[in-house]
Amino acid sequence: MPDLLIELLSEEIPARMQPKASEDLRRLVTDGLVEAGLTYAHASAFATPRRLALAVEGLADRSRPVREERKGPSVTAPEAAVQGFLRSTGLTLDRLEKRADKKGEAYFAVIEKPGREAPEIVAEVLERVIRDFPWPKSMRWGSGSLRWVRPLQGVLCLLTREDGAEVVPFEIDGLTATATTRGHRFHAPQGVSVTSFEDYERKLKAAHVVLNPEERRDRIRHDAATLAFAQGLEIVPDEGLLAEVAGLVEWPVTLLGRIEEEFLGLPPEVLRTSMKEHQKFFSVRNPSTGRIEGFVTVANIDTADRGATILQGNAKVLRARLSDARFFWENDLRVARSGMAEWKEGLRAVTFHNKLGSQAERIERIAALAREIAPFVGADPDLAAQAAEVAKLDLRSAMVGEFPELQGLMGRYYAQAAGLPPEVAAAAEEHYSPLGPTDEVPVAPVSVAVALADKIDTLTGFWAIDEKPTGSKDPFALRRAALGVIRLSLTNPSKKPITRVDRLWHLIFFHLEDEAAFHRLNQLVASLNESEQIILDLQNLGGVDFSKLIQGLSEDRRAMAMEFIELGQRLQTNIVESKKKAADLLAFLHDRLKVHLRDAGIRHDVIDACLAMPGNDDLVLLVRRAEALAAFLKTEDGGNLLQGFKRAANLLAQAEARDGVEYSFGADPKWSEYPEETALFAALDAAEQRIRPAMEREDFGEAMSALAALRAPIDAFFTVAQVNSDNGVIRRNRLNLLSRIRRLCLEVADLTKVEG
16 A cells, blocks of 8 residues: 655745644545545644645555446436436436336436546545645735645655655646655755655755654754753743744754843843744743843754854844833833823723723723722722722833733833832733633732723623624623633632622613713702602602693793603613613623533533522622532432432422412421321421521532432332322322422522433
8 A cells, every 4th residue: 555745845834824734734635535435544744834745654556446326307207307317427318227116117327436546536636635725815926826825836746655656647737746855945955856755754854854843843942942051041931932933944943142231121021022023032031030131043044153143133133122122111111100191191092992982981980890899809999999090001101012912011010110009010910810711810809809890891881882792703802801700700709799780780881871961960950949859759650741740830940850851761761771781791691600610510400500599690609509519419319319309399390280279388297197208397397497597608518418318308208108199188288298398409509400
């Protein structure tokens, strides 16, 4: 069985596209081969800046013959139907078979396709893959119609057997497949003939090309660490940058340079970001001081002077970049030390959203909300408000304008430079967190208050203006904000639920409110005399003809009264609307919480059982209840009690539906016929005495333990007693007893939503 080697040589492929492109090549070619009837044992794909390569091992020599039977129209069908069937099969009428069918005779086509040789199939598949390759961006060049990410320069397509290698006959837009590749652009630009994948990889390495991206990454990592260690320094790990740089070079040569002394005073994050974003340099730090003192650059060429010229050129460019960064830093420090008033004023001209006002207006809302939240998370309200007022001012700084990824971090530096309290500076950096499901969650009280205020303001604001996520679209990252609220709440439980419905609707109304309307309404209230106030109070009671009540007023006072009513109605409408939106927002938070808890291993039905209980707007309480219920149901007693509850609930529901009454009161142990029945009454009394105080203390573990004690008495009762007794009094008593079981269990969680 032959091995297949394919290489597509081109101009430089962007590093970010290489991993997916190599995987797409493997997937598309192997899928195409299998679809055409060729099997294979293994396939591996590789990418360098100039080539995509695929090695397929154990490819079949030819595809198997295929015999296909296809049913056609009835023999009495119109001529047009028969001719259409013939065209679809490629056969003539005399090659069709007539066979008995349920509705008479019908035409059948027997299509036999002989097996095909591997080279023919490979050429066919490869042309289709090249023409339809899913590059994010592609281009045409010259006069041809072919599109590729960069101009395609050569195709290598080779089938290797034990008796030798064969070039697959293949041609596309003037490019003919060969057994020849090219090495490094500068070190070995001449052609290199190969006979197999092993020969191909070995000769490429001799021609200064490391084919495997993993090997290039390992070489860069090892050589950079060695260079730094020799100088008593260490590399700052950055796997993302390592993968990118490995996609920029075919022959990695690491070089270490030093940062000039005048730039060492810049914050290490600024040095790292500037070197990474502009130059693709790795940062090198002094392990004893933590200062960034050097850089590692990766060249794509060996030089006679061992990289001295390359380092000199890179250092010159780096000096210019760091000079800009130092200018930004020094200018920003000047503004910070003067109180950052310049930035604060500048944010008034920055629109957050055209329906939600400027960034300055948003900061005012966040500060007010942070002050309100602070007592519940153990933060000082004044510090929380102060932190919220300065947390986003770095958005106007020159440094964040150049490097947006430093927002928050630079806010901490500038708050420190302004002499603000450490808690305020920390909140400036931490209030954006958590940004994702694995990001660290702030725990400092002031940071927590500002982070919650920031995310809750975002959610309630966009809910107020009906800009909610739809499907996979979430342009304002509201799902991330909701997950942030959830993780902050669970990590830092507050004394009062931050997500209470009344709080949410109040905040949404705050976003919807018309300040001018409020101001005018207050003016009107202040100008009302006693008789006018009585009239308006009567109107508010309803059922009164308001137009008649105000007939006795003067024209201007009548107009004032009408305006008062119109403004009040408008604001009342906003209140009603905001309450609806608050309920919808809480449902959205619950959906995010479901995802969070499912990832933690809690079943969806357990979550639903807890969501159905009162107090579900307290996320911390909700999670504690869900965790306790999940743990309870994993026990033998929990599983059996669930079955007992379902049996009781089903029998009760059937009886209530049949009798048209609700059995919810009057169970009396004096009507018990069996000791097990009496014991169940006693067990329910004991459980009630444990469950209700436990629920008041929000001790769900104790409540579940009390429920577990009911398992044996319920089982024993169902073993000896027939609920639907012929004695009507006993039947009613037992149904009311089942009602006690149902009611007591439902006080802990809605077990009707838990699957069996």
